[in-house]
Amino acid sequence: MLPNPSQATIGEMLYNEIVFLRGIELGAGGRGMALGGAYRGISDDLSALYWNPAGLASIRRIEVGLGISQALTQDEAQISTETVSNELSRTRLNEVGLAFPFPTYRGSLVFALGYHQVSNFDAFGTFTEETEGYSFTGDELESGRLGLWSLGMAIDVSPMISTGISLRYWTGYDDYSWNSYSQEDSQTWSSFDQSLDLDLSGFNAMIGVLARVSPWLRIGATLESPLKLSIDEDYAEIEEVSEGGVYEPNSFSASYEYKVSRSWRGGLGAAGMIGPIGLSADAVLNDWSQINFSGEPPYEELDRDQANREITRYLQPTIDLHFGVEFWVPASPMRLQAGYAWLPSPFEGDEVISDKNVITGGISTILDESLLVQASLSWADWERSIGGWGEDLQLTHLLLSLSYRF
Numbered sequence: 001m002l003p004n005p006s007q008a009t010i011g012e013m014l015y016n017e018i019v020f021l022r023g024i025e026l027g028a029g030g031r032g033m034a035l036g037g038a039y040r041g042i043s044d045d046l047s048a049l050y051w052n053p054a055g056l057a058s059i060r061r062i063e064v065g066l067g068i069s070q071a072l073t074q075d076e077a078q079i080s081t082e083t084v085s086n087e088l089s090r091t092r093l094n095e096v097g098l099a100f101p102f103p104t105y106r107g108s109l110v111f112a113l114g115y116h117q118v119s120n121f122d123a124f125g126t127f128t129e130e131t132e133g134y135s136f137t138g139d140e141l142e143s144g145r146l147g148l149w150s151l152g153m154a155i156d157v158s159p160m161i162s163t164g165i166s167l168r169y170w171t172g173y174d175d176y177s178w179n180s181y182s183q184e185d186s187q188t189w190s191s192f193d194q195s196l197d198l199d200l201s202g203f204n205a206m207i208g209v210l211a212r213v214s215p216w217l218r219i220g221a222t223l224e225s226p227l228k229l230s231i232d233e234d235y236a237e238i239e240e241v242s243e244g245g246v247y248e249p250n251s252f253s254a255s256y257e258y259k260v261s262r263s264w265r266g267g268l269g270a271a272g273m274i275g276p277i278g279l280s281a282d283a284v285l286n287d288w289s290q291i292n293f294s295g296e297p298p299y300e301e302l303d304r305d306q307a308n309r310e311i312t313r314y315l316q317p318t319i320d321l322h323f324g325v326e327f328w329v330p331a332s333p334m335r336l337q338a339g340y341a342w343l344p345s346p347f348e349g350d351e352v353i354s355d356k357n358v359i360t361g362g363i364s365t366i367l368d369e370s371l372l373v374q375a376s377l378s379w380a381d382w383e384r385s386i387g388g389w390g391e392d393l394q395l396t397h398l399l400l401s402l403s404y405r406f
Contacts, residue, residue: 010302010310011351012386017297018311019121019146019174019200019229020262020288021346024356024382027051028095028116030067030374030401034362035324036339038280040220040269043210045403046097049150050116052220052269053164054208056154057108059099065114067401069094074394075125088124092117092145094399107156112166117147120395121174127389136182144174146200154208162210167203170227174198187245193238202229202261216273221266228261233298256298263290269322278326288315288346314351318344324360333366337376354383372403 015021029047032039039047043055046065073088097114121144129136149171154164176196183189204227210220236253269282292308299307324339341358345351362376378397383390 009351011314011347013299013302014307014311014314015347015352015386017299018260018291019198019231020260020291021353022174023119023121023144023146024343024358024380024395025119026358026378026380026397028118029065030362030376030399031337031364033378033397033399034337034339034360034364034374034376035280035322035326036341036358036360037320037322038269038271038282038324038339038341039322040208040222040267040282041210041218041271041280042269042278043208043220046099046112046114047095047116048154048164048208049097049112049114049152049166049168050118050148052208052210052222052267053112053150053152053166053206054154054162054210054220056099056110056112056152056164057156057162057210059101059110059112060108061101062406063099063403064406065095065097065099065401065403067095067399068092069117069400070398071120071122072396073122073124074396075123076392077125077127078390078392079127079129079388084126084128086124086126088122088141088143090120090122090143092120095401097150107159108162109153109155111151111153113149113151115147115149117145120145123393125391127180134182134184136180138178138180140176140178142174142176144172144176144198146170146172160212162212163208164210165205165207167205170200170202170204170229172200174200188243190239190241192240195234195236197234199232200229202227204228218271220269220271222268224265224267226261226263228259228294230257230259232257235298254298256296258293258295258297260291260293260297263287276328276330278324278328280322280324280326282320282322284320284322285317286320286346287317289317291315314348315346316348318346320344335364337362337364352385356380356382370405372405374401374403375399376401 028050039051043052044058048055099112102109123142127138149169150166152166178194206224208222233256239250267284271280339360343356358380364374376399380395
């Protein structure tokens with residue numbers, strides 16, 4: 001992802017090849033995203049497959065869900081006095097699934113199957129620099145996403161406690177291209193074209209517990225097993241250089257197969273009601289320092305053992321914090337939501353990328369007692385520093401979802 005990979009810092013190389021560090025993971029489901037991801041203590045719809053599968057036990061009617069998202073990524077890149085702004089828009093299927101409660105003598109038994117897109121890698125940037133006797137321009141385009149198919153079930157083990165599990169198959173892709181041209185004079189110039197195409201797949205599981213402590217308080221906890229992504233990567237580059245009129249072309253292409261995994265991930269959340277107002281909060285532990293490669297990663301400078309040592313050196317554990325508030329409009333089927341999430345940088349000293357701040361909001365209503373319509377809007381911003389460029393990144397994400405309950 002750099003015009004001259006040999007000059008990349010270790011942190012930049014890790015960021016470029018570890019997909020867990022790229023993009024932003026907003027979560028799943030309209031209501032959960034509108035509450036800033038503070039949903040592990042609620043999880044009473046199809047998106048419980050992602051947040052907390054124990055929440056599936058709260059579903060009393062057959063539920064079919066469908067969601068479409070529109071994501072707008074804005075990139076403002078700056079070096080010296082040059083600043084260039086760009087936008088990239090993507091519309092995708094965000095969720096689809098079915099939850100089926102089985103008749104029981106008492107308690108609840110629910111099975112569910114669904115797909116949720118949980119993160120995207122979309123970006124578009126233009127980079128220019130003009131100084132006396134030198135000019136540079138570069139364009140990057142990245143398009144990709146990571147989602148999961150989940151098969152889950154939940155059961156009431158007592159009047160107060162539900163437990164659940166979801167088996168998850170992750171799938172996605174990341175297509176990246178870079179084109180740059182620099183010139184000193186008519187005889188001295190260079191151009192560089194680079195492309196990376198990644199296919200991603202992997203399995204893991206999540207178990208969850210949901211406790212209804214009182215009529216107004218629920219507490220949820222989840223534990224997600226390590227996720228090992230298998231990556232098939234096709235890489236190609238073409239470089240053309242003219243030094244004083246002497247032209248020299250070079251090209252290279254290769255295919256790589258390797259795996260990168262992240263460790264156990266735990267979450268804890270609580271949700272309560274005070275009259276028509278609902279409050280929720282979640283904390284999620286991510287130990288980025290335990291990310292590791294199995295198989296040789298596509299680095300020229302680092303083998304697998306060296307890359308894993310640098311991961312331990314450069315990355316750190318973090319705790320994501322999520323907060324949400326919901327207002328039930330009196331004498332109305334409408335609910336209003338708002339939320340905030342703080343996602344700390346996995347790099348020590350905020351190297352390469354900064355902390356991410358996410359502000360969310362939403363509105364939902366029930367039509368004809370069966371159709372739930374939810375609109376959610378998320379706005380995230382963070383900074384990135386690669387190749388000497390400083391970038392301000394913003395993501396505006398709109399999700400429209402429908403849930404029909406039979």
